[in-house]
Amino acid sequence: MxxxxxxxxxxxxxxxxxxxxxxxxxxxxxxxxxxxxxxxxxxxxxxxxxxxxxxxxxxxxxxxxxxxxxxxxxxxxxxxxxxxxxxxxxxxxxxxxxKPKRINVSMPDTLISRIDQKVKTSPERYRDRSHFLATAARHELETASN
CATH class of the missing domain: 3.30.160.250 (Double Stranded RNA Binding Domain)
Structure with a gap:
């Protein structure tokens, strides 16, 4: 934030x-x-x-x-x-x-590949796929509340 x-x-x-x-x-x-x-x-x-x-x-x-x-x-x-x-x-x-909680999420494999590529090319911003998804979720929740 x-x-x-x-x-x-x-x-x-x-x-x-x-x-x-x-x-x-x-x-x-x-x-x-x-x-x-x-x-x-x-x-x-x-x-x-x-x-x-x-x-x-x-x-x-x-x-x-x-x-x-x-x-x-x-x-x-x-x-x-x-x-x-x-x-x-x-x-x-x-x-x-x-505390982190493990969940099971399904999404298209091409979307997963795009997420993984973004994480790989932005290590200063995202630690891993989970961190990317949590960041995206926070952003969407902040935007939705405004």
Missing amino acids: YFSVGIEQPTDDKTAYGLVVPALCTADFSCISAADSQAEIAPAVTEAITMALETWQEQGWAIGDIQDLGPLYYQQQTEYAFCNSWLLLYIDLSAYEG
Whole structure:
């Protein structure tokens, strides 16, 4: 899932970059972090998101209910006016969705071949056929709910 990350630029050499992830901010919870340099932004916010997701999981909150409305939406919200810039950061949520369960699925062999070819040519995106199918299912479910 892509998370919008608001960045508050430092005002001087002694101030850190402020980071906020609005999709993980609720009335009861906030996902914020800081980084001393631009190079540290992605690792710092990745760690903050990971810790937030672990907390959500421990609290029994539904990870599948997380919805990011995008940087253009958040830029217009007064509570995020302090953010001077925004970025999108991809985090694989599959580790937070529960235990894997084996299922039996039937589909045309040519479709399976196309899936396997896509997995083979995109190892940075898909671990295996199951990961591809889970990613496709998540995408379809997100699109269907909008």
